[in-house]
Amino acid sequence: MMPSLLERLLGEDTPDEQVDLEARQEEADNALRDAVTDAYDIESCGVTGVAVVNEGPNDEPIIVPIARFSLGEDVETPDMDLVWDLVGEATQALQEPFDDVFVRHYDVQFTFDGDELFEAEECKRIALTDDLVDSYATDPGFTLQALRDAIEDGDDIDDDIAPVAWGEAKNYARTNNAAVVTGGAAVAASSAAAASCAGASAAAGAGGAC
Numbered sequence: 001m002m003p004s005l006l007e008r009l010l011g012e013d014t015p016d017e018q019v020d021l022e023a024r025q026e027e028a029d030n031a032l033r034d035a036v037t038d039a040y041d042i043e044s045c046g047v048t049g050v051a052v053v054n055e056g057p058n059d060e061p062i063i064v065p066i067a068r069f070s071l072g073e074d075v076e077t078p079d080m081d082l083v084w085d086l087v088g089e090a091t092q093a094l095q096e097p098f099d100d101v102f103v104r105h106y107d108v109q110f111t112f113d114g115d116e117l118f119e120a121e122e123c124k125r126i127a128l129t130d131d132l133v134d135s136y137a138t139d140p141g142f143t144l145q146a147l148r149d150a151i152e153d154g155d156d157i158d159d160d161i162a163p164v165a166w167g168e169a170k171n172y173a174r175t176n177n178a179a180v181v182t183g184g185a186a187v188a189a190s191s192a193a194a195a196s197c198a199g200a201s202a203a204a205g206a207g208g209a210c
Contacts, residue, residue: 005055009179017061021050021181024097025065032067032093040086043070047094049182051172053104062102064172065094071112078112078124080166086110087126088136088144095137103130105162109169126151127164 008015029047036045047067054062067090071078090108098106106128113122132150135142151163159167172180 005059005061006052006177006179009052009181017052018181021052021061021063024101025050025181027097028065028067028094031097032090035089035093036069036086040082040089042082042086043072045069045086048109049172049180051107051175052179052181053172053175054177056102060102062104063098064104064107065098066107066109066172067094068109068111071110073113075112078110083110083126083166084144084148087128088147091128091133091136091147095133099134103133105129106133107170123169124166125164125169126166127162127170129154129162132163 003011005015005017009018025047032045032047036042045068047065049066051064051066052061053064056062069086069090071082087108091106094106107125108128109123109125111123128147128151132147136144136147152165154163155165155167160170172178
């Protein structure tokens, strides 16, 4: 019996799907840094991982790309206008690299009141549906305010299902039956530090400052 995609991601060999997701992550990460560098007063950012949360009927990965911004260790109450500006930048950076794969949703995470991307007291997320990301990135008439309104209007009490306007960040490192592709490696979700928010090592794939 052929091993599942997740089993292959976590095995010793590197499957083609992992190489593909690594390349997409790098492309999105470069685009995000190019957009944010020198344009915003934040400490750091990056496309820090791609969570593989399931498999499609043809063994294609079902994924959640993850972008993360560090707003600063002295920030206790984030400026939500800045947050949404950064969501817009992340949306533009993420859409094209992941446009032709099965995206469950996109996570844009914000750490603050602590150190950098992986060592913060607070980590919140805005989760965007694939349709909303496509609309914002490809339709000039669909403004950032329209994106914000759609996410806020569509949010409900279930923080696991996109859209999520400002919820607790999901730790894919502790999600059963999932893998996280980050920085050239696939790691088991039960033990990965790469996609957690607090207490994880920046060496697990954070990247440098923007």
